[in-house]
Amino acid sequence: xxxxxxxxxxxxxxxxxxxxxxxxxxxxxxxxxxxxxxxxxxxxxxxxxxxxxxxxxxxxxxxxxxxxxxxxxxxxxxxxxxxxxxxxxxxxxxxxxxxxxxxxxxxxxxxxxxxxxxxxxxxxxxxxxxxxxxxxxxxxxxxxxxxxxxxxxxxxxxxxxxxxxxxxxxxxxxxxxxxxxxxxxxxxxxxxxxxxxxxxxxxxxxxxxxxxxxxxxx
Amino acid sequence: xxxxxxxxxxxxxxxxxxxxxxxxxxxxxxxxxxxxxxxxxxxxxxxxxxxxxxxxxxxxxxxxxxxxxxxxxxxxxxxxxxxxxxxxxxxxxxxxxxxxxxxxxxxxxxxxxxxxxxxxxxxxxxxxxxxxxxxxxxxxxxxxxxxxxxxxxxxxxxxxxxxxxxxxxxxxxxxxxxxxxxxxxxxxxxxxxxxxxxxxxxxxxxxxxxxxxxxxxx
Numbered sequence: 001x002x003x004x005x006x007x008x009x010x011x012x013x014x015x016x017x018x019x020x021x022x023x024x025x026x027x028x029x030x031x032x033x034x035x036x037x038x039x040x041x042x043x044x045x046x047x048x049x050x051x052x053x054x055x056x057x058x059x060x061x062x063x064x065x066x067x068x069x070x071x072x073x074x075x076x077x078x079x080x081x082x083x084x085x086x087x088x089x090x091x092x093x094x095x096x097x098x099x100x101x102x103x104x105x106x107x108x109x110x111x112x113x114x115x116x117x118x119x120x121x122x123x124x125x126x127x128x129x130x131x132x133x134x135x136x137x138x139x140x141x142x143x144x145x146x147x148x149x150x151x152x153x154x155x156x157x158x159x160x161x162x163x164x165x166x167x168x169x170x171x172x173x174x175x176x177x178x179x180x181x182x183x184x185x186x187x188x189x190x191x192x193x194x195x196x197x198x199x200x201x202x203x204x205x206x207x208x209x210x211x212x213x214x215x216x217x218x
Numbered sequence: 219x220x221x222x223x224x225x226x227x228x229x230x231x232x233x234x235x236x237x238x239x240x241x242x243x244x245x246x247x248x249x250x251x252x253x254x255x256x257x258x259x260x261x262x263x264x265x266x267x268x269x270x271x272x273x274x275x276x277x278x279x280x281x282x283x284x285x286x287x288x289x290x291x292x293x294x295x296x297x298x299x300x301x302x303x304x305x306x307x308x309x310x311x312x313x314x315x316x317x318x319x320x321x322x323x324x325x326x327x328x329x330x331x332x333x334x335x336x337x338x339x340x341x342x343x344x345x346x347x348x349x350x351x352x353x354x355x356x357x358x359x360x361x362x363x364x365x366x367x368x369x370x371x372x373x374x375x376x377x378x379x380x381x382x383x384x385x386x387x388x389x390x391x392x393x394x395x396x397x398x399x400x401x402x403x404x405x406x407x408x409x410x411x412x413x414x415x416x417x418x419x420x421x422x423x424x425x426x427x428x429x430x431x432x433x434x435x436x
Contacts, residue, residue, distance in 0.1 A: 088413060195306060
């Protein structure tokens with residue numbers, strides 16, 4: 001079972017690291033959203049967390065409440081927790097988020113869910129850079145098109161998407177995995193968000209020496 | 219200057235680690251709040267972050283966007299960033315939050331600010347445990363009294379505080395430093411939040427061996 005725990009009351013979901021992103025969407029009740037858009041990418045939730053997310057305009061690390069991972073040493077490390085409240089300190093979650101595999105592999109991940117009575121995904125030819133500051137929760141460029149996705153109250157959704165003129169509705173989840181047969185890594189390519197370009201292959205940003213020491217310590 | 223940077227637009231503030239908590243309150247424009255109540259405790263913002271916060275009912279780690287700290291080795295480490303968006307990965311902020319000094323001393327801290335047109339702080343005799351789930355952003359027990367503090371829209375503030383029957387208004391910031399001449403640490407005492415009891419002296423929760431290895435690696 002890739003969905004290990006779903007708590008709409010606590011607004012959290014715990015899934016195995018290999019859970020496809022669209023399976024998380026399929027498992028959630030209406031009106032609750034994970035911290036990623038409905039776009040399938042290689043590596044499932046564990047891969048997404050290791051890359052530090054995709055397309056978010058908010059701070060992704062805050063949405064990852066806990067992670068159990070196998071460190072390069074083989075040790076299994078349980079970091080953070082399953083609820084927002086029970087984190088006591090000595091927390092290794094955040095270095096795992098965006099560690100591009102250098103701290104090992106995610107076995108399970110607990111994500112925060114956010115409520116939104118309305119959601120809308122639109123796309124239109126344009127430039128992500130030229131759009132300036134955005135209130136949409138997700139924004140990415142795919143070739144000539146900019147995609148924006150937001151959830152929340154109806155008026156807030158309209159406001160967040162109004163910056164993209166002449167946009168068409170995107171009604172279905174997207175599956176982009178076929179474009180990344182060798183996995184997904186950073187580099188210059190057609191798919192870009194505000195952090196990185198995303199290309200075929202597993203390239204990671206350069207690892208700071210300090211982080212390499214941390215990885216070796218776990 | 220203890221306030222190093224204040225950006226109401228980005229809703230962030232960067233302060234030196236030794237900045238007193240009430241100096242942060244004094245520096246903020248009306249309607250913006252830091253992730254702690256207006257209660258002075260020993261150690262300033264750096265100490266608060268090292269202890270993982272005080273009295274919050276939300277996930278404190280998410281509100282600390284960046285920290286520069288001096289590791290036990292003497293190395294100065296810059297973790298996270300000054301904006302919500304620019305965190306790229308390989309981030310050592312979260313293990314510092316709640317590390318009770320084991321990763322060293324905070325030189326500067328960047329905190330997320332949250333907006334709220336109304337704020338109210340009340341207290342009444344009662345039991346924090348007996349109150350059950352709370353929507354107030356801050357809740358603590360001090361002797362026989364429970365304190366609740368919330369900011370937000372007027373109706374939301376009223377709802378969050380209505381659970382505390384017969385409450386009196388607390389109009390002024392509190393200074394509790396005189397009760398902790400030897401610093402503040404965890405233990406059983408008159409002052410408690412939902413994570414810990416807070417007592418005079420610097421006692422920390424037991425350090426997991428993994429975390430001790432991490433500290434030695436930095």
